[in-house]
Amino acid sequence: MAKRDVYEILGVAKGASADEIKKAYRKKAKELHPDRNTDNPKAEDEFKEVNGAYEILKDAEKKAAYDRYGHAAFDGGMGGGGRGHPGAGGQGDFSSAFSDVFDDLFGDFMGGRQGGGGGGRRASRGSDLRYNLRVSLEDAFAGLQKTINVPTSVSCDECDGSGAAGGAEPSTCPTCSGMGKVRAQQGFFTVERTCPTCSGLGQIIQNPCKTCHGNGRVEKDRSLSVNIPAGVETGTRIRLAGEGEAGMRGGPAGDLYIFIEVKPHKLFEREANNLFCNVPVSMATAALGGDIEVPTIDGGRSRVKIPAGSQSGRQMRLRAKGMPALRGGGPGDMFIELAVETPVNLTGKQKELLREFEDLSEENNPNSHNFFSSVKSFWESMKS
Numbered sequence: 509m510a511k512r513d514v515y516e517i518l519g520v521a522k523g524a525s526a527d528e529i530k531k532a533y534r535k536k537a538k539e540l541h542p543d544r545n546t547d548n549p550k551a552e553d554e555f556k557e558v559n560g561a562y563e564i565l566k567d568a569e570k571k572a573a574y575d576r577y578g579h580a581a582f583d584g585g586m587g588g589g590g591r592g593h594p595g596a597g598g599q600g601d602f603s604s605a606f607s608d609v610f611d612d613l614f615g616d617f618m619g620g621r622q623g624g625g626g627g628g629r630r631a632s633r634g635s636d637l638r639y640n641l642r643v644s645l646e647d648a649f650a651g652l653q654k655t656i657n658v659p660t661s662v663s664c665d666e667c668d669g670s671g672a673a674g675g676a677e678p679s680t681c682p683t684c685s686g687m688g689k690v691r692a693q694q695g696f697f698t699v700e701r702t703c704p705t706c707s708g709l710g711q712i713i714q715n716p717c718k719t720c721h722g723n724g725r726v727e728k729d730r731s732l733s734v735n736i737p738a739g740v741e742t743g744t745r746i747r748l749a750g751e752g753e754a755g756m757r758g759g760p761a762g763d764l765y766i767f768i769e770v771k772p773h774k775l776f777e778r779e780a781n782n783l784f785c786n787v788p789v790s791m792a793t794a795a796l797g798g799d800i801e802v803p804t805i806d807g808g809r810s811r812v813k814i815p816a817g818s819q820s821g822r823q824m825r826l827r828a829k830g831m832p833a834l835r836g837g838g839p840g841d842m843f844i845e846l847a848v849e850t851p852v853n854l855t856g857k858q859k860e861l862l863r864e865f866e867d868l869s870e871e872n873n874p875n876s877h878n879f880f881s882s883v884k885s886f887w888e889s890m891k892s
Contacts, residue, residue, distance in 0.1 A: 511579045514561035522575070526566070533562040632709075634661065634725075634753035634762040641766050643736060645773040649805045649831055651738035658732055658764065661725040661753045667717035669754070671724035678711035686710040709756070725754040734766060739834035741778070744768040775803060781831045781840025786847055787812075794818045794848040802844055804829050812844055820848040 515522050518532045536558045538544070545551035564570045564582075573581035639658055663669035672678055680686040684703035688710040691700045702708040716722030732751060740746075745767055752762030770778070777784045787802055797816030801809045810826055823845050830840025854862070 512557070514564050514574060517557055517561040518565065520565075529562070529565045533558065533566075537562075632756040632759045634755040634759065636762040637752040637764045639764060639766045640769060641734070641736075642769045642771055643740070644771055645776060645778065645805065646807075647736065648740050648768075648770045649738060651740075652736050653733060654736060655731055655733050656766075658730050658751075660728065660730055660764075662728045662730065663754045663761075664717060664720035664724055664726050666719040667724065669724045670713075671717055671720060671722040671756075672713045673715045673717050676715065678713045681706035681710055681712050684710065724756055732764070736768070737834060739781070739832040740768045740770070741780075741831075741834070742768065742770045744834070776805060776842075778831060781833055783830045783840065783842045784845060785842065786845050788847045788849045789814060789818070791848055791851060794820075794846065802826075804842065805831070810842075814846070818846055818848070820846060822846045 515524070518529060518536060520529055520532045524532070537555070540551055540555040540558055542552045542555055564574050570582075637658065637660055639656060641654070641656065643652070643654075664671070667673065670676070670678065681688075681703060683705040684690050688703055688706065688708040689700055690703050691698050693699075703710075706712050713722045717724075720726050730751075732748070734746065734748070736746070745765055748764040748766065750761045751764035754761050775785055783805060785802060787800065789800060793800070793814055795817065797818070798814050800812055800814060802812055804810055804826070810829065812824060812826070823843050826842040826844065828839050829842035832839045851858070
């Protein structure tokens with residue numbers, strides 16, 4: 509019976525890359541594994557066939573020989589050596605092929621390969637920290653230098669971060685030989701798990717430091733001076749590299765991220781770099797026109813001219829009186845929105861004058877005249 513093409517067995521093209529070949533093998537191996545196909549008597553043979561094909565294609569020399577001579581390269585007449593034919597249906601190094609892929613599948617999950625020798629994971633990077641900082645709109649406008657207290661883990665001074673008493677060097681874990689993980693062969697599978705002796709660190713401490721109990725770091729509040737640039741807004745994130753939690757056993761420290769929240773303001777509302785200020789004006793000023801003074805975010809004042817006949821909701825712009833741009837560019841603008849105020853608690857004289865004014869102002873309220881004319885037309889149309 510003719511042997512099947514190894515590329516066909518894995519379902520890949522002849523020019524497939526190593527990653528594509530490995531991906532196809534993983535898929536086929538999972539689909540055809542005998543433990544998952546107990547009702548299929550052919551599953552084991554197909555599974556071996558897939559592994560034989562991968563044994564050829566994962567090896568650059570074997571792949572090149574197969575591409576040139578086909579299965580004949582491994583039949584003994586083409587210098588194939590004495591390992592036997594690892595091709596379709598052959599014996600090959602079946603457990604080795606599957607173990608390689610198992611390493612790839614589970615090695616990343618377990619924290620990656622440790623590399624040759626007994627280096628292991630001697631130190632680990634500290635965690636990043638988050639600090640929420642509330643600032644006023646005035647501080648966001650001008651920027652500020654602020655000192656904050658951050659509860660964090662810092663390197664232990666007693667053992668210089670090593671975790672061992674007297675600063676002694678930790679010793680290599682005898683269980684995992686410094687790899688941080690142990691393996692056990694179970695049939696076709698190689699099971700890998702974190703070393704129970706060193707908890708994956710690859711090292712053990714014979715005499716732990718009494719101050720940090722072997723962790724290499726202690727809990728402590730730190731005071732940091734933080735520069736808050738002008739123009740920050742809610743959601744702005746400031747990164748302080750290396751100011752986070754200290755690493756384990758002398759590992760590098762994490763980073764500190766400061767998240768800004770700008771507190772609401774009594775006078776101004778902010779949209780991006782623009783500011784809005786709602787300014788009440790008297791009915792007389794809105795009708796006759798006049799000048800008013802409005803506050804600005806820098807603590808100053810600006811004089812604004814109110815045109816005669818202004819209505820509630822009218823906006824006027826003060827250019828470059830808004831917030832500074834955080835990352836360059838000009839400042840935003842400030843918008844004044846008028847709110848015409850109806851007088852209250854009128855005296856008898858004031859009421860008399862307003863009634864007289866009302867009698868004389870029929871032609872001075874065009875919006876009211878147009879509205880009630882439309883209402884009258886609407887009612888008449890409904891009757892008809």
